[in-house]
Amino acid sequence: MDLNMDLNAPHSMGTTIIGVTYNGGVVLGADSRTSTGMYVANRASDKITQLTDNVYVCRSGSAADSQLVSDYVRYFLHQHTIQLGQPATVKVAANLIRLLSYNNKNMLETGLIVGGWDKYEGGKIYGIPLGGTLIEQPFAIGGSGSSYLYGFFDQAWKEGMTKDEAEQLVVKAVSLAIARDGASGGVVRTVVINSEGVTRNFYPGDKLQLWHEELEPQNSLLDILSSPSPEPMNI
Amino acid sequence: MNFMASKQPENFLLGPESDSQRTLYPYVTGTSVVALKYKDGILMAADMGGSYGSTLRYKNVERMKPIGKHSLLGASGEISDFQEILRYLDDLILYDNMWDDGNSLGPKEVHNYLTRLMYNRRNKFNPLWNSLVLGGVKKGEKYLGTVSMIGVNFEDNHVATGFGNHLARPILRQEWHENLSFEDGVKLLEKCMRVLLYRDRSAINKLQIAKITEEGVTISQPYSLKTYWEFSAFANPAQGAVGTW
Numbered sequence: 001m002d003l004n005m006d007l008n009a010p011h012s013m014g015t016t017i018i019g020v021t022y023n024g025g026v027v028l029g030a031d032s033r034t035s036t037g038m039y040v041a042n043r044a045s046d047k048i049t050q051l052t053d054n055v056y057v058c059r060s061g062s063a064a065d066s067q068l069v070s071d072y073v074r075y076f077l078h079q080h081t082i083q084l085g086q087p088a089t090v091k092v093a094a095n096l097i098r099l100l101s102y103n104n105k106n107m108l109e110t111g112l113i114v115g116g117w118d119k120y121e122g123g124k125i126y127g128i129p130l131g132g133t134l135i136e137q138p139f140a141i142g143g144s145g146s147s148y149l150y151g152f153f154d155q156a157w158k159e160g161m162t163k164d165e166a167e168q169l170v171v172k173a174v175s176l177a178i179a180r181d182g183a184s185g186g187v188v189r190t191v192v193i194n195s196e197g198v199t200r201n202f203y204p205g206d207k208l209q210l211w212h213e214e215l216e217p218q219n220s221l222l223d224i225l226s227s228p229s230p231e232p233m234n235i
Numbered sequence: 236m237n238f239m240a241s242k243q244p245e246n247f248l249l250g251p252e253s254d255s256q257r258t259l260y261p262y263v264t265g266t267s268v269v270a271l272k273y274k275d276g277i278l279m280a281a282d283m284g285g286s287y288g289s290t291l292r293y294k295n296v297e298r299m300k301p302i303g304k305h306s307l308l309g310a311s312g313e314i315s316d317f318q319e320i321l322r323y324l325d326d327l328i329l330y331d332n333m334w335d336d337g338n339s340l341g342p343k344e345v346h347n348y349l350t351r352l353m354y355n356r357r358n359k360f361n362p363l364w365n366s367l368v369l370g371g372v373k374k375g376e377k378y379l380g381t382v383s384m385i386g387v388n389f390e391d392n393h394v395a396t397g398f399g400n401h402l403a404r405p406i407l408r409q410e411w412h413e414n415l416s417f418e419d420g421v422k423l424l425e426k427c428m429r430v431l432l433y434r435d436r437s438a439i440n441k442l443q444i445a446k447i448t449e450e451g452v453t454i455s456q457p458y459s460l461k462t463y464w465e466f467s468a469f470a471n472p473a474q475g476a477v478g479t480w
Contacts, residue, residue, distance in 0.1 A: 131263055131314075
C-alpha cells in the first residue's frame with residue numbers, strides 16, 4: 001500500500017447517510033468518518049449540514065464537492081427566503097441541489113439527501129444521487145455504508161412511525177452500517193425536523209448496541225484477569 | 236500531473252476530461268419500455284425500477300409521463316436526463332399553449348422535437364443518455380415513434396427500448412395485428428413484460444401500463460405480474476446430469 005499516495009488522495013466521505021419521514025416530520029442520520037485513502041482524517045465530522053432553519057442536507061461522496069454544493073445552495077436559499085418573505089420549502093431546496101448536481105455532473109462526485117419540514121407539505125425527504133436525479137422518497141439511504149442497509153430497510157421500514165420509532169430506526173441502521181463498512185465509523189448524529197423546530201442528537205459508539213462478534217469495551221485486560229473466573233456449569 | 240479532480244484516468248487519445256463537457260456514463264437508469272398501437276390508440280408499458288449499476292436502488296420511478304394533450308413519453312436510460320427532457324417539453328408545451336390559437340402540438344411534432352434535441356446533443360458529444368418512446372393520437376391518427384441517444388429515430392406499429400428490442404419485439408412481430416382490442420393489447424404487453432422480468436437483470440416486478448386515446452392519457456396504478464416456476468425440470472435440473480446448472 002502506497003502511504004504517500006493515500007495521504008494525498010482526495011478527502012472522501014465513505015459514509016452512511018439516512019433520511020426518514022415519520023408522522024410529523026423527518027429524521028436525518030449519518031456516521032462521522034471522513035477518510036483520506038486508508039487514513040481517517042476526521043473521526044467526528046458533521047455530515048448533516050444546515051441549509052435553512054427548516055431544511056438540512058446529509059452529505060456523502062467527496063467532502064469538498066458536497067461542502068461546496070451545500071454552501072452555494074445555502075447562499076441561494078438565503079436570498080430566496082428574503083425575496084419570498086417566508087421560509088423556503090423543502091422542494092425548492094432539493095431542486096437547487098439538483099440543479100447544481102445535474103449541471104455539473106461530469107465534475108462532481110457527491111450524493112445528497114435533503115430533508116426538512118415546511119407548512120405546505122410537512123416532512124419530506126428527497127434523494128439526489130450521482131448524476132443529479134431528483135427523487136422524493138418516504139425514506140432514503142446513501143453513501144458506501146448504505147449497501148448494507150437495503151435488506152434491513154426492506155424489512156424494518158414501515159409507514160406512519162412515531163418520532164421515537166423513526167429516530168431509533170435511524171440510529172440502529174447507521175450503527176449496523178458502521179459495523180460492516182470500513183468507510184463509515186465514529187459516532188451517530190441525528191437531526192429531527194418538525195413543525196416545532198430542529199433537534200440535534202449525538203450517539204457515541206459506546207451508547208450503541210453491540211452486533212455480531214462485537215465485544216463489550218473494557219478499560220484493560222487487567223480488569224478481566226483480576227475479576228473472578230466464571231463458575232463451572234452445573235449440568 | 237496537475238492536481239484537478241478528474242474522476243477518470245486520462246486517456247492519451249481523448250485528452251483531459253475537464254476540457255469538454257460531455258456525459259460520460261449513466262448513473263441511475265431505467266430499463267426497457269415497450270409500446271404498441273391498438274384499436275383506440277397506443278398502449279405503453281414500463282417497470283418502475285431505477286437501477287444504480289447492478290443495485291436495484293429505486294423502485295418507484297415513473298418512467299412514462301403525459302406530454303400536452305395528445306402524447307405520452309416513455310424513457311429508458313439515465314433518469315436525471317429524462318427529468319431534464321421533461322423540463323424541455325414543459326417549456327415547449329407552454330410556448331405552444333401561449334399562442335392560444337386552438338392548435339396544439341401532436342405526437343408527430345413532439346417526436347420531431349425530441350429527435351432534434353437528441354441528435355444535436357449527440358453532435359456535441361454530450362448526449363442525453365436515454366432511449367425514448369413517444370406515442371399519441373391526434374384527430375384519430377395514431378402515432379408511435381422512438382428516438383435513441385444518438386438520434387436514430389423511426390416510427391412503427393410496435394417499438395421497444397433496450398432489452399425489449401431483443402425479447403419483446405420478436406413476440407410483437409408474431410402476435411401483433413391491426414385493431415387489437417384494449418384487452419388483447421394489455422395481455423400482449425404483459426406477455427412481453429413477463430419475459431423481460433424473467434430474463435432482464437435490471438427488471439423489477441412492479442410495472443405500469445399507460446394508454447393514450449383521443450380522449451387522453453391514463454397511466455395505471457403500479458402492479459405486479461405473476462410468474463411461473465413449476466416446470467418439473469426446474470424442480471430437479473440436475474436429475475439427469477449431476478453437476479449441471
